[in-house]
Amino acid sequence: MEQTEQRIARSPGFKTGLKLAVLLGLLLVFIVPLSMIGSLVDEREQRQRATQEELISLQGGRQVVTGPLMLVPVTVTVVSDQGILREQIREVAILPESLATRVRLTPEILTRGIYEVPVYQASVEMDIEFSLPQESALPVDRLVRVHWGEARVAIGIQGVSGLRTQPVVAVDGRAAAVASGNRQIGSARSGIAMAVSQAAPGSAHTATVALALGGGGSIHFVPTAVRSSLTMTSPWPSPSFSGEMLPSSRSLTDDGFESHWETTSLGMGMPEAWLATDSSGSGEHWLHANRIGVELFRPVGHYQRTTRSVKYGILFVLLPMVALFLLEVFTSVRIHPIQYLMVAAAKTVFYLLLLSLSEQIGFTTAYWSAAAVTIILVTGYLSGLVARRGQALLVGGMVATEYLFLFTALQSEDYALLIGSLGLFVLLAVVMIATRKINWYAPGRS
Numbered sequence: 001m002e003q004t005e006q007r008i009a010r011s012p013g014f015k016t017g018l019k020l021a022v023l024l025g026l027l028l029v030f031i032v033p034l035s036m037i038g039s040l041v042d043e044r045e046q047r048q049r050a051t052q053e054e055l056i057s058l059q060g061g062r063q064v065v066t067g068p069l070m071l072v073p074v075t076v077t078v079v080s081d082q083g084i085l086r087e088q089i090r091e092v093a094i095l096p097e098s099l100a101t102r103v104r105l106t107p108e109i110l111t112r113g114i115y116e117v118p119v120y121q122a123s124v125e126m127d128i129e130f131s132l133p134q135e136s137a138l139p140v141d142r143l144v145r146v147h148w149g150e151a152r153v154a155i156g157i158q159g160v161s162g163l164r165t166q167p168v169v170a171v172d173g174r175a176a177a178v179a180s181g182n183r184q185i186g187s188a189r190s191g192i193a194m195a196v197s198q199a200a201p202g203s204a205h206t207a208t209v210a211l212a213l214g215g216g217g218s219i220h221f222v223p224t225a226v227r228s229s230l231t232m233t234s235p236w237p238s239p240s241f242s243g244e245m246l247p248s249s250r251s252l253t254d255d256g257f258e259s260h261w262e263t264t265s266l267g268m269g270m271p272e273a274w275l276a277t278d279s280s281g282s283g284e285h286w287l288h289a290n291r292i293g294v295e296l297f298r299p300v301g302h303y304q305r306t307t308r309s310v311k312y313g314i315l316f317v318l319l320p321m322v323a324l325f326l327l328e329v330f331t332s333v334r335i336h337p338i339q340y341l342m343v344a345a346a347k348t349v350f351y352l353l354l355l356s357l358s359e360q361i362g363f364t365t366a367y368w369s370a371a372a373v374t375i376i377l378v379t380g381y382l383s384g385l386v387a388r389r390g391q392a393l394l395v396g397g398m399v400a401t402e403y404l405f406l407f408t409a410l411q412s413e414d415y416a417l418l419i420g421s422l423g424l425f426v427l428l429a430v431v432m433i434a435t436r437k438i439n440w441y442a443p444g445r446s
Contacts, residue, residue: 022337023321027314030344034313037351041310044355045303052117055110056216059119060162063215066185066222066287067155068207070094070130072199074275077142089147092138094273095265099225100127105234107296110216114359118236118296119216121164126209128153128225133273134201140275151199153207155192156185156222156287162214169194171207185287218242220293223263226272230261236296243292244268261292302358302366305410309367310351312406312420317344319402320378322431323395331391339385343378347399350374367410371403 056062072092077085104123109116130153135146153171157163160180169176169192176194185191196205213219220243221230235256241247247259265272268290320343324335350370357366379396383389409419 023325023340026337026341026344027318027321030317030348031314033348034310038307038310041303041307041355048115048303051112051115055112055117056119059216060214061159062217063122063162063213063219064158064222064291065124065155067224068096068126068128068153069185069224070132070151070196071154072151073147074140075144076140077144087144091276092140092273093276094130094132095270096128096225097131098129099223099228101221101223101230103232105219105232105236107234107236117216120219120296122213122215122219124211124213128207130205132199132201132203139273148199149197151196152193153196154185155209157191159215160190164212164214167192168210169207171196172198172205218293218295220291222287222290223292224270226265228263230292232294233258240295242295244290245292302363305363306355306358308410309354309406313351316402317347320347320395320399323398326434327391327395335385342381346374346377367407375400
């Protein structure tokens with residue numbers, strides 16, 4: 001019995017199976033450092049985002065401009081919980097008949113340490129036309145009186161701290177004083193307001209507004225008019241149009257973009273006039289939802305591409321181990337598990353090099369720099385293990401092919417899954433064809 005067990009333990013098939021079990025254990029061990037590297041990439045990316053949001057906030061924030069609206073105070077009769085009638089002052093919001101907005105974005109890149117964020121200076125010009133309804137047409141129950149003399153035009157600005165200069169405003173052709181808005185309009189908790197002293201039932205009014213706004217990351221508008229148009233131009237080369245509606249026309253070139261939106265209150269689901277539900281405007285849900293605008297998009301950053309590359313990490317550790325194992329099967333070379341461990345460790349450290357270098361010199365340069373030193377290290381290490389230099393160069397060439405394949409997959413975001421699947425299938429086919437005649441019970445006699 002003991003002799004049989006000794007023969008089994010000494011058989012080439014048993015030794016091969018034992019080696020495979022050891023290699024599988026090593027492969028599973030490397031899942032831990034790869035997951036730790038993935039967590040490190042996430043941590044660095046979160047730090048980048050926090051730094052970027054801080055810089056954007058200091059610049060004025062992600063601007064959202066809502067309005068304009070004509071706000072007319074009214075006195076209404078309300079019934080308290082105790083059934084007592086009392087008078088209360090509310091506001092009626094009235095949409096303009098037409099609104100034409102022109103925006104010129106001048107972007108720049110702010111840096112803090114190794115982090116960068118796109119910010120901008122926005123020149124905003126608005127041409128506004130109002131046509132006020134008769135008192136009988138106001139959507140108000142139990143109306144007592146309308147305070148037409150206290151009417152004002154209000155514009156909500158999400159980041160009012162981004163105002164770089166005093167707004168230039170004219171109402172009915174006359175320069176108008178600008179005050180801070182004291183009412184939330186949509187998501188904007190602040191803004192500007194100007195008085196319309198000649199407001200009256202059925203009257204028509206015009207206004208022009210010029211704003212110089214600072215902000216970062218994105219800029220959006222909520223066009224509040226029966227008919228609205230928004231034209232935006234900028235030298236930024238890669239805009240990402242976002243919001244409830246894409247531009248009706250746009251032109252993208254290497255020198256920047258020009259986009260144009262046309263909207264209507266009907267299409268946006270806005271009533272032409274309404275009684276504000278409360279002083280915060282929280283009931284005016286259409287002012288929260290109907291945003292149109294642009295984000296200063298930047299192509300996939302180095303953290304995202306590093307994260308995607310780490311997802312291939314276990315495969316990249318496996319491939320050189322398979323190559324070395326097949327080298328053992330086809331030749332007389334014997335490689336110790338510690339030597340497998342060293343090669344796998346070099347392939348893992350590649351991702352740390354990629355992460356640290358990409359923060360300094362950009363992803364592409366960092367990728368090929370990390371890949372080059374890893375290929376040189378693995379090839380040089382193997383040249384001391386195998387009898388023939390060509391065998392070490394063969395494995396080194398396979399490692400180089402790995403990195404070329406991975407870079408191709410990372411560059412093609414839309415087809416990354418297809419490229420990865422085809423590459424894995426081809427690799428599996430090559431290994432199956434190369435090993436189809438091996439007698440795994442006696443590899444040495446194959």
